[in-house]
Amino acid sequence: MKFLMVGAGLSGAVIGRAMAEAGHDVTVIDSRDHVAGNCHTARDQETGVLVHVYGPHIFHTDDEEVWGYVNRFTPFKPYENRVKSTTRGQVFSLPVNLHTINQFFGMTMRPDEARAFLKSQADTSIRSPETFEEQALCLVGRDLYEAFFKGYAEKQWGCAPSALPASVLKRLPVRFTYDDNYFFHRFQGMPEDGYTPMVAAILDHPNITVSLSTPYDPAMRRAHDHVVWSGPLDGYFGYDLGRLGYRTLDFERFTTTGDWQGCAVMNYGDRDVPFTRITEHKYFAPWEQHEKTVLYREYSRACGPDDIPYYPIRLVEEKAMLADYVDLAKRESGVSFVGRLGTYRYLDMDVTIREALETARAFHGAMAAGTPLPVFLQDPL
């Protein structure tokens, strides 16, 4: 079969590779001038530092198959993400851990004491937290919530945390130990040369042709048997039913010599600091030496028609529109919607790769059975 992969990010590359390895003919297009989607990395010309061009991406997973998969294409270096947060004039350790709790409350509690203390702070009237705010109030109580989560989330999402789903906060652990690893997965690391060479290696197959700076044109369908769409779901339909809401990011780059903040990611919890975090990129590659340093101040805002979509918002309004787009999509044939934008979900890189591998398996199964390839393997709703 002849496949057209729209988007050269993780989904398009992994599914394209699997189809190519099975002997199919694969064309991968991307409207941007690089592969790897939003995990694209590039050398900063002035400093020589490897930059996460669209913001920090740290690979972490519990999925052995996915970890084996990425290591097949590029060497990974050990890397553990340790995030700090500046709030109310002090620097704290994130995710909320025993150090954060003791420092914040000026105490010297042991794990059990801290657990009991936070329980006493928690809002016990909330039985099953549904919103971000309820989840935080149950987990850490009002004081920590207001210092670390409320202002940050308002800046990040542009709405009240009482309107956000609890799932957003569930990404972050709360620990009653001094473990300040941001993630709790067994495998964590950084591709030695960045994500872009990793994705380029996945796409490096004799049955794959990659065309960059090539926007999708519906006329391309004629030359292909199946389209794998990893662009925005609403974009496929020309935004006919309206635009699904996304947050986009603006980065304010600055450089200096030496070291500026002493860590890779510093979050800013205060509402009156306009940015959410500052990333010092050289800390993502601690095995490299650089005299200069490059940093990005990160600002979040509503995504306009010409902006790059980052985070799907998925509030009530978006969900209703999403349901209508899903209905439209299910009436299509010859196309599959995949990945963060194609299914309008907040996906980590490892989950994106896991789903892409499953999608490729489903394609093989359908082709063997002579049935149509699925429009969605993962339900966006």
Ligand code: UDP
């Ligand atoms: N969050 C927060 N304060 C922080 C860090 C995160 O309130 O200091 C919230 C915020 O709403 C964010 C979510 O937790 O969107 C998930 O955080 P994560 O660090 O996973 O976000 P990402 O790196 O994917 O932007």
